[in-house]
Amino acid sequence: MKKIIVQKFGGTSVADTDKIKNVANIVIKERENGNDVVVVVSAMGHTTDHLVKMAKSLTPNPSDREMDMLLSTGEGVSIALLAMAIQAAGYDAVSFNAMQVGILTENIHTKARILDIKTDKLRKNLEAGKIIVVAGFQGVTEDGEITTLGRGGSDTSAVALAAALNAERCDIYTDVEGVYTTDPRVVPKASRLEEVSYDEMLELAHAGANVLHPRSVETAKQFAVPLRVRSSFKLDNMGTLILGVDKMEIFKPVAGVAADLQQARIVVCDVPDKPGIAASLFGKLAQENISVDMIIQSYARKVTNTNDIAFTINISDLPKTLTVLESLRAETQASDIKVDDNIAKVSIVGAGMIDRPGIASLMFETLAKLNINIKMISTSEIKISCLVDKADAQNAVKALHEVFGLECDEIADVKGDLPDV
Numbered sequence: 001m002k003k004i005i006v007q008k009f010g011g012t013s014v015a016d017t018d019k020i021k022n023v024a025n026i027v028i029k030e031r032e033n034g035n036d037v038v039v040v041v042s043a044m045g046h047t048t049d050h051l052v053k054m055a056k057s058l059t060p061n062p063s064d065r066e067m068d069m070l071l072s073t074g075e076g077v078s079i080a081l082l083a084m085a086i087q088a089a090g091y092d093a094v095s096f097n098a099m100q101v102g103i104l105t106e107n108i109h110t111k112a113r114i115l116d117i118k119t120d121k122l123r124k125n126l127e128a129g130k131i132i133v134v135a136g137f138q139g140v141t142e143d144g145e146i147t148t149l150g151r152g153g154s155d156t157s158a159v160a161l162a163a164a165l166n167a168e169r170c171d172i173y174t175d176v177e178g179v180y181t182t183d184p185r186v187v188p189k190a191s192r193l194e195e196v197s198y199d200e201m202l203e204l205a206h207a208g209a210n211v212l213h214p215r216s217v218e219t220a221k222q223f224a225v226p227l228r229v230r231s232s233f234k235l236d237n238m239g240t241l242i243l244g245v246d247k248m249e250i251f252k253p254v255a256g257v258a259a260d261l262q263q264a265r266i267v268v269c270d271v272p273d274k275p276g277i278a279a280s281l282f283g284k285l286a287q288e289n290i291s292v293d294m295i296i297q298s299y300a301r302k303v304t305n306t307n308d309i310a311f312t313i314n315i316s317d318l319p320k321t322l323t324v325l326e327s328l329r330a331e332t333q334a335s336d337i338k339v340d341d342n343i344a345k346v347s348i349v350g351a352g353m354i355d356r357p358g359i360a361s362l363m364f365e366t367l368a369k370l371n372i373n374i375k376m377i378s379t380s381e382i383k384i385s386c387l388v389d390k391a392d393a394q395n396a397v398k399a400l401h402e403v404f405g406l407e408c409d410e411i412a413d414v415k416g417d418l419p420d421v
């Protein structure tokens, strides 16, 4: 039986028809290596951003279902065009959307998780000698409702397909040459990582390194899918391999630095210091599928016997979160609900920081030297995150990248423009 390779191409890689021809050539080359190829594509260029902008111009709170109906259209265009480009080069290709394949998801709009992928149709078409092009980002519920997997979710479509098909490898083709020690748009002398472990990559992705959708890394780890990130435009190196293990001895404590600018902080003020308040607050947020990131509960004030609960969420969940908090106002007896969306989470990540004292203090000292105020701190075994003002995020990333010795001499090659939403 032939090996199956899943390839995924992001928005910049399919931004116009010339770039789609370039993608067709990469796909065909893999086919000529003797492999079966399943290709996953994103919407062209900034299509998804434009669709979001149109929706927001009509209403600040478009319904989640209609957002999925709208945003899923972007990938429908690119799959058909890529299949045509492959056919024009003399190869048999067929495009499918998520409904045609059977990419089944939960019944949650705008950030559904994949439950199952039907492989019969895919296998039948591969056996018939076709190159298959699948729409990323979309899914379908048991009831036939269209869902999407969250922004950047095509990476997760690709890895999930690779897992379902027991593919040899999943190659994520993008507009940079791999995973770098930080975003090369912010630090042009960031170093490309030859290898990075699933665990470090997962923390980096959650910390805002949007080169990979966090759930794609989770899925790759769960199903042991070998994952590669490489450039669609410069094929002279193999990019970055994301794999199971850390190197035996890790010499650098920090593997990467990331910033997440999509955060909002909420403070629920003066809630009674008694059991059950946090449970009902975060329980209700969970029911609404709102993920909470950093959480701080302050010491109770002696006189009033109340404390403050502060937490961060993704900014896209802000309207829903405020609705939930208002609905709990009587129960929590909060005196005020404060919102700050002018913030960013800056993180350092590295398996080498385990059992190595002094890493956190060096991070805090570096931020202090820049007069950057830390608003919240959270840690995991291999990550330290600080919440800072949004305006300070870039300087913080640059300084941390330097102080932990991550720079190299070369300037990274980055294609594509920054997202315009």
Ligand code: ADP
Binding pocket: 009, 010, 011, 012, 013, 042, 152, 173, 174, 175, 176, 178, 179, 180, 181, 182, 183, 184, 185, 208, 209, 210, 211, 212, 256, 414
């Ligand atoms: P695609 O459209 O191909 O999915 P994305 O824009 O989602 O591409 O992801 C690629 C971008 O991720 C790069 O252009 C880069 O600016 C950004 N990025 C952020 N952090 C990193 C990092 N640590 N390594 C590489 N790229 C990063």
Ligand code: ASP
Binding pocket: 010, 011, 042, 043, 048, 049, 074, 136, 137, 150, 151, 152, 153, 154, 155
């Ligand atoms: N087109 C979607 C987005 O822009 C999905 C993706 O590109 O991965 O978020």
Ligand code: MG
Binding pocket: 010, 152, 155, 210, 211, 212, 213
């Ligand atoms: Mg992406």
